[in-house]
Amino acid sequence: MKQKHILLPxxxxxxxxxxxxxxxxxxxxxxxxxxxGQPMGPDKMGAIFPMGLLEQEMSQQRWIDIPREILEIWQxxxxxxxxxxxxxxxxxxxxxxxYYKYEGVxxxxxxxxxxxxxxxxxxxxxxVKRLATETGAGxxxxxxxFAAHKFGxxxxxxxxxxxxxxxxxxxxxxxxxxxxxVASPSPDTPTGRExxxxxxxxxxxxxxxxxxxxxxxxxxxxxxxxLGSVLNHVCLxxxxxxxxxxxxxxxxxxxxxxxxxxCGGGSNFAGLAAPFVPDKLEGKNIRLLGVxxxxxxxxxxxxxxxxxxxxxxxxxxxxxxxxxxxxIPPGIHAGGxxxxxxxxVISALMREKLMEATAxxxxxCFEAGTLFARTExxxxxxxxxxxxxxxxxxxxxxxxxxxTILFNLSGHGLLDLASYEKYFAGELVNYEMPDEAIAxxxxxxxxx
Amino acid sequence: MKQKHILLPxxxxxxxxxxxxxxxxxxxxxxxxxxxGQPMGPDKMGAIFPMGLLEQEMSQQRWIDIPREILEIWQxxxxxxxxxxxxxxxxxxxxxxxYYKYEGVxxxxxxxxxxxxxxxxxxxxxxVKRLATETGAGxxxxxxxFAAHKFGxxxxxxxxxxxxxxxxxxxxxxxxxxxxxVASPSPDTPTGRExxxxxxxxxxxxxxxxxxxxxxxxxxxxxxxxLGSVLNHVCLxxxxxxxxxxxxxxxxxxxxxxxxxxCGGGSNFAGLAAPFVPDKLEGKNIRLLGVxxxxxxxxxxxxxxxxxxxxxxxxxxxxxxxxxxxxIPPGIHAGGxxxxxxxxVISALMREKLMEATAxxxxxCFEAGTLFARTExxxxxxxxxxxxxxxxxxxxxxxxxxxTILFNLSGHGLLDLASYEKYFAGELVNYEMPDEAIAxxxxxxxxx
Numbered sequence: 027m028k029q030k031h032i033l034l035p036x037x038x039x040x041x042x043x044x045x046x047x048x049x050x051x052x053x054x055x056x057x058x059x060x061x062x063g064q065p066m067g068p069d070k071m072g073a074i075f076p077m078g079l080l081e082q083e084m085s086q087q088r089w090i091d092i093p094r095e096i097l098e099i100w101q102x103x104x105x106x107x108x109x110x111x112x113x114x115x116x117x118x119x120x121x122x123x124x125y126y127k128y129e130g131v132x133x134x135x136x137x138x139x140x141x142x143x144x145x146x147x148x149x150x151x152x153x154v155k156r157l158a159t160e161t162g163a164g165x166x167x168x169x170x171x172f173a174a175h176k177f178g179x180x181x182x183x184x185x186x187x188x189x190x191x192x193x194x195x196x197x198x199x200x201x202x203x204x205x206x207x208v209a210s211p212s213p214d215t216p217t218g219r220e221x222x223x224x225x226x227x228x229x230x231x232x233x234x235x236x237x238x239x240x241x242x243x244x245x246x247x248x249x250x251x252x253l254g255s256v257l258n259h260v261c262l263x264x265x266x267x268x269x270x271x272x273x274x275x276x277x278x279x280x281x282x283x284x285x286x287x288x289c290g291g292g293s294n295f296a297g298l299a300a301p302f303v304p305d306k307l308e309g310k311n312i313r314l315l316g317v318x319x320x321x322x323x324x325x326x327x328x329x330x331x332x333x334x335x336x337x338x339x340x341x342x343x344x345x346x347x348x349x350x351x352x353x354i355p356p357g358i359h360a361g362g363x364x365x366x367x368x369x370x371v372i373s374a375l376m377r378e379k380l381m382e383a384t385a386x387x388x389x390x391c392f393e394a395g396t397l398f399a400r401t402e403x404x405x406x407x408x409x410x411x412x413x414x415x416x417x418x419x420x421x422x423x424x425x426x427x428x429x430t431i432l433f434n435l436s437g438h439g440l441l442d443l444a445s446y447e448k449y450f451a452g453e454l455v456n457y458e459m460p461d462e463a464i465a466x467x468x469x470x471x472x473x474x
Numbered sequence: 475m476k477q478k479h480i481l482l483p484x485x486x487x488x489x490x491x492x493x494x495x496x497x498x499x500x501x502x503x504x505x506x507x508x509x510x511g512q513p514m515g516p517d518k519m520g521a522i523f524p525m526g527l528l529e530q531e532m533s534q535q536r537w538i539d540i541p542r543e544i545l546e547i548w549q550x551x552x553x554x555x556x557x558x559x560x561x562x563x564x565x566x567x568x569x570x571x572x573y574y575k576y577e578g579v580x581x582x583x584x585x586x587x588x589x590x591x592x593x594x595x596x597x598x599x600x601x602v603k604r605l606a607t608e609t610g611a612g613x614x615x616x617x618x619x620f621a622a623h624k625f626g627x628x629x630x631x632x633x634x635x636x637x638x639x640x641x642x643x644x645x646x647x648x649x650x651x652x653x654x655x656v657a658s659p660s661p662d663t664p665t666g667r668e669x670x671x672x673x674x675x676x677x678x679x680x681x682x683x684x685x686x687x688x689x690x691x692x693x694x695x696x697x698x699x700x701l702g703s704v705l706n707h708v709c710l711x712x713x714x715x716x717x718x719x720x721x722x723x724x725x726x727x728x729x730x731x732x733x734x735x736x737c738g739g740g741s742n743f744a745g746l747a748a749p750f751v752p753d754k755l756e757g758k759n760i761r762l763l764g765v766x767x768x769x770x771x772x773x774x775x776x777x778x779x780x781x782x783x784x785x786x787x788x789x790x791x792x793x794x795x796x797x798x799x800x801x802i803p804p805g806i807h808a809g810g811x812x813x814x815x816x817x818x819v820i821s822a823l824m825r826e827k828l829m830e831a832t833a834x835x836x837x838x839c840f841e842a843g844t845l846f847a848r849t850e851x852x853x854x855x856x857x858x859x860x861x862x863x864x865x866x867x868x869x870x871x872x873x874x875x876x877x878t879i880l881f882n883l884s885g886h887g888l889l890d891l892a893s894y895e896k897y898f899a900g901e902l903v904n905y906e907m908p909d910e911a912i913a914x915x916x917x918x919x920x921x922x
Contacts, residue, residue: 027542030549033481094475101478102557102851109550113624131579133851135888175848176561195643198891201898202847399650400623403550403581440583440888443646450649 028112032125032274034105040269041092043262046300048088049307050374054258056084057342057370058332063474066342074243074251078148082259090262092144099143099176103131104266108274113401115421121428122421123280126435127271127298130404134199136437137294138169138254141263145252146173155248156180160210160235163189163361164196165407165437166254171205182249184210184218184238187230189361195441210235217241217338231354232365233337240340255291256335256344256369264297271432272301282312284420286433288412289316289325289383290362292369294436299381300371306380314381315420316372317412319391321457322355324348324368325376325383329468335367343472346373353467356457358388359445360408366467384416387456391415392449395439407437408445476560480573480722482553488717489540491710494748496536497755498822502706504532505790505818506780511922514790522691522699526596530707538710540592547591547624551579552714556722561849563869569876570869571728574883575719575746576852582647584855584885585742586617586702589711593700594621603696604628608658608683611637611809612644613855613885614702619653630697632658632666632686635678637809643889658683665689665786679802680813681785688788703739704783704792704817712745719880720749730760732868734881736860737764737773737831738810740817742884747829748819754828762829763868764820765860767839769905770803772796772816773824773831777916783815791920794821798915804905806836807893808856814915832864835904839863840897843887855885856893 047054056065068080075083082090111124132139149157157174160183161167167183174181183205190197190209200207210230211218215238221228228234243251253260268285275281285302287295299314306312318325324347333348335341346367349355353366368376375381395411397418398404406414413433420431439446448454495502504513516528523531530538559572580587597605605622608631609615615631622629631653638645638657648655658678659666663686669676676682691699701708716733723729733750735743747762754760766773772795781796783789794815797803801814816824823829843859845866846852854862861881868879887894896902 027546027549029484031484033483035481036477036479098475099561101475102561113550133847133853172851194895195888195891198895198898199853199888202844202853202891202894204848396650399581400652403620405581405647405650440643440647443643443650446650447642447646450646 028110029278030110030112032108032278034270034274038273039097039105040266041097042089043092044265044269044301045085045088045090045262046303046371047258048086049304051378052374054370054374055345057344060334060339060343060472074240076148076152076154076250078151079145079259082262083257093147096144096147102133105270106131108271111402114398117397117401118418118422118425120421120425122431124417124421124431125275126433127267128404128435129267129294130435130438133172134165134168135440136165136169136407137264137267137297138166139172140266141254141260141293142169142173143176144263146177146179149250150177150179154179154250156182156246157252158182158239158242158249159252160184160232160239162186162232162364164193164441165362167207168196168199169254170252171200171203175204181205182242183207184212184235186210186232186235187228192444193441210238212238215241231337236336237338237340255293256367258371260293261296261300261369261371264293265300267297267434268299268301271298275432280430282432283429284313284315284431286315286317286413286416286431288363288409288436289318289368289372290365290409292372294434296369296372298434303375303380314375315416316381316383317416318383318385319358319360319363319412320385320387321358321459322349322364323385323459324366326385327459327464329471330373330377331471332474333367333471344370346370347376348468348471349464350467350470352470358457359442359448359454360391360412362409363412386412386415388454389456392446392454394418404435405439406435407439408442410436476558477726478558478560480556480726482718482722486721487545487553488714489545490537491540492713492717492749493533493536493538493710494751494819495706496534497752499826500822502818502822503793505792508787508791508920522688524597524600524602524698526599527593527707530710531705541595544592544595550581553718554579556719559850562846565845565849566866566870566873568869568873570879572865572869572879573723574881575715576883577715577742578852578883578886581620582613582616583888584613584617585712585715585745586614587620588714589702589708589741590617590621591624592711594618594625594627597698598625598627602627602698604630604694605700606630606687606690606697607700608632608680608687610634610680610812612641612889613810615655616644616647617702618700619648619651623652629653630690631655632660632683634658634680634683635676640892641889658686660686663689679785684784685786685788703741704815706819708741709744709748709817709819712741713748715745715882716747716749719746723880728878730880731877732761732763732879734763734765734861734864734879736811736857736884737766737816737820738813738857740820742882744817744820746882751823751828762823763864764829764831765864766831766833767806767808767811767860768833768835769806769907770797770812771833771907772814774833775907775912777919778821778825779919780922781815781919792818794818795824796916796919797912798918800918801915806905807890807902808839808860810857811860834860834863836902837904840894840902842866852883853887854883855887856890858884
């Protein structure tokens with residue numbers, strides 16, 4: 027009987043994060059203040075983030091200790107399992123070994139909880155009483171609601187209205203963890219009131235929700251802001267995924283030929299792939315493959331430039347692959363991948379050819395997710411279906427080639443079953459993203 | 475740092491089921507043919523169950539080997555984790571150690587998958603092509619849909635209409651696993667058509683759905699019937715839960731003072747508790763505590779008698795605690811606990827005072843589930859909330875008493891969040907079950 031689960035004994039728990047910035051050959055360009063075009067120091071960002079996280083955001087240190095309080099809460103679901111997809115391998119008739127790191131075991135059902143706990147901890151350390159954030163599909167909002175409660179922090183989540191209405195269970199989950207949720211645009215902030223006055227029936231957007239969470243933050247002394255992806259410190263927190271996976275593979279004497287993760291803001295891919303970068307720099311023959319939706323092809327068709335992280339131009343300028351901060355992707359059901367930009371660390375890895383990227387269509391990803399569910403049992407989140415599809419493509423391109431594939435199953439799809447229902451009913455479509463549309467969207471990149 | 479997860483190494487996988495029937499001091503009374511009042515042999519039941527399962531149903535053998543094919547599929551989620559509820563302990567301020575065995579890690583999210591895989595296997599072995607079943611809340615339907623597909627069997631699920639409408643995600647989950655689902659009553663069977671003609675707006679009932687699944691089964695040569703609880707073979711399959719838990723506790727040098735599980739049909743409690751019965755018979759000081767809803771108090775207020783397993787009197791007569799086969803419990807949200815009877819093996823343990831039972835109200839159980847979610851992260855299924863509540867009661871009665879509590883967290887509540895929403899909105903109520911109502915319901919027990 028082939029061993030399916032590779033368990034990491036508790037005494038081999040990962041105790042430090044790996045900061046890939048320390049190993050980027052070209053270093054990382056700093057965020058810029060849009061008002062001055064100059065690098066933005068931690069002083070100015072201190073109004074919205076605690077210093078502990080800003081230090082990590084700027085850090086050049088290779089290894090950063092994980093505080094005991096974070097490790098204790100992580101114990102609820104970490105080390106997460108590394109599972110060999112034996113039944114998927116059989117169904118595909120491949121000689122490839124396919125492993126997946128399963129992050130859906132966390133309380134909120136995705137990898138987001140890793141960083142949520144860390145962010146809540148550093149805020150608590152500095153006396154913050156309350157966190158404000160936005161959420162689109164809801165995974166981040168659920169993760170932060172849980173983590174905030176664990177540290178006795180209040181939490182307010184601005185949830186994009188269309189998701190708020192379409193995914194009522196996400197809202198209940200956040201309530202269960204004691205958080206306050208409001209549909210965005212809301213009557214609780216100046217931006218929310220303004221948008222509602224103009225367009226009372228708006229479905230909302232992540233751009234509006236970010237603005238609301240930031241306005242909430244700066245309007246109160248007791249509140250800081252938390253972001254679920256993109257930033258260096260978020261990617262750093264997620265490296266526990268790849269560090270555990272490396273140890274687990276070593277336990278069975280294996281090492282990946284290719285490492286795969288889906289890319290929205292970039293944190294789950296960075297978390298799995300970054301710990302393999304040093305090996306690649308030392309000449310190891312390993313491919314790191316990011317998977318994005320064809321409807322939002324940031325890495326495969328975007329520009330590498332300084333751009334805002336949000337539609338409303340309230341963030342610092344980040345040096346990254348971007349489709350333009352006013353690019354609105356089609357409404358695919360992998361809501362977590364509908365982001366115009368990409369984490370600066372991922373963008374740097376791409377720029378330096380330390381990773382590669384591919385863009386996949388919605389229907390082939392749901393097809394892959396369904397095959398995965400029927401063979402391996404777990405129903406993947408629509409975002410994670412992209413990684414599943416890419417793993418299948420790799421395993422079947424040369425089915426007789428013995429190779430080892432590792433991918434991140436970043437979350438389960440139990441709160442996304444309405445999307446599967448639409449897929450089965452034939453109501454989902456693919457989206458082409460013509461080059462002209464991308465050229466149009468990237469026309470408005472900020473001039474420096 | 476206290477160890478939270480107790481992992482069972484793969485080489486310590488449980489390889490045999492424990493059949494508590496072999497150790498029941500008074501033995502187990504056989505099922506009776508309602509037409510003759512005589513014991514019903516496997517020959518007559520062979521029309522609806524495969525012989526492999528009927529042999530287990532009648533078996534007196536203490537240990538029964540688990541076939542390799544079942545162990546292979548179980549590897550997807552087994553051994554399931556045993557987790558110490560350190561954060562709940564802290565919140566309660568108790569010196570008790572609280573451990574929970576977490577069965578929500580299975581693909582369909584509950585312990586039901588253990589028996590579903592076994593049942594699909596034995597049906598496949600005997601050339602069955604298709605399974606028919608009913609489901610109320612949906613956990614069993616999802617589990618069987620998954621298991622049937624793993625063995626290449628078609629599966630048709632008759633789902634009680636009110637659940638079908640209230641829990642649309644359950645239906646999608648079954649579709650994802652390739653099963654055919656129909657709301658019951660359906661136009662597909664004589665009983666369904668009859669009920670629909672008389673009462674087109676009926677919410678349906680488990681009694682009607684069982685009738686439909688049985689009619690479906692006997693109308694075709696390629697189909698057998700599958701049941702998710704109550705029967706001996708189902709309880710047998712679930713003993714993997716308690717066998718693993720014993721080994722896991724032994725790894726940390728612990729042993730429970732009290733073992734707790736919620737009781738609907740009885741299979742999850744039997745699965746956890748039965749393996750501790752031999753120790754109790756040998757004089758070990760251990761309590762086995764079944765928890766039922768106050769609105770359906772089978773063990774605490776029911777009669778011990780021969781009764782039908784279903785409303786429509788199509789099953790053999792089972793010797794068990796019962797509230798009467800025409801007892802309709804109030805609509806509490808722990809749908810899996812709304813059963814008038816109790817597994818004959820559980821009933822025998824109760825009768826012989828090898829276990830005890832308690833009945834809890836709905837609101838205190840949701841309150842406990844919410845506290846559990848906020849401390850331990852996992853949102854429990856409404857059924858499992860009953861076990862959580864009972865564990866809390868045990869741990870806080872004498873908070874300074876060092877004791878070890880083990881309970882079964884039989885499933886997660888991610889597809890039951892609508893029930894939590896109603897709880898938070900103050901829309902749920904408790905139900906008293908007056909003795910007169912029970913006397914009335916048990917008036918119609920079959921005369922032998």
